[in-house]
Amino acid sequence: MDEVAGAIADPVRRAILTMLRDSRLSAGEIADRFQISRPAVSRHLRVLRESGLVRDELVGRRRFYVLAPERFAELVEWLTPFLQPSGLEHRLDALETEVYRTRRERRTRGPAARAQENTA
Incomplete structure (x- = not known):
């Protein structure tokens, strides 16, 4: 290599x-x-x-x-792990997904439910 x-x-x-x-x-x-x-x-x-x-x-x-x-081939095999996302990237992706899911749920609930959330 x-x-x-x-x-x-x-x-x-x-x-x-x-x-x-x-x-x-x-x-x-x-x-x-x-x-x-x-x-x-x-x-x-x-x-x-x-x-x-x-x-x-x-x-x-x-x-x-x-x-x-x-x-x-040997060089590509050695380089491949550097191209794969790290564990931190996976966790950040999961966090981003959760943020979008929460926003979507809030939009689908009515304004009264959002107002109740804000006072709680």
Whole structure:
């Protein structure tokens, strides 16, 4: 997981992963979308390949890079608890529900019942 997290820490590598989400691309096609040098893009691709986030496929004489989404599973599993509501959020939701229920009950009772509540 540390290797995956380290690989996605760089914004250029995240941009490459986003590009590969939709289609496979050659190193040249990826490099053309950046203002950094082709060797720099190659180094980023090597990091992504070594971390297992992308793999390369040879098609004839061309090398294409494709996303390897299965490698994200461990990171997603680790992150999931942070996305789940905490116990406090559940209690606040319950409180909000109770407030709305009480308001609704007061509206459905007549004005005489509300006046009696206010004097009690």
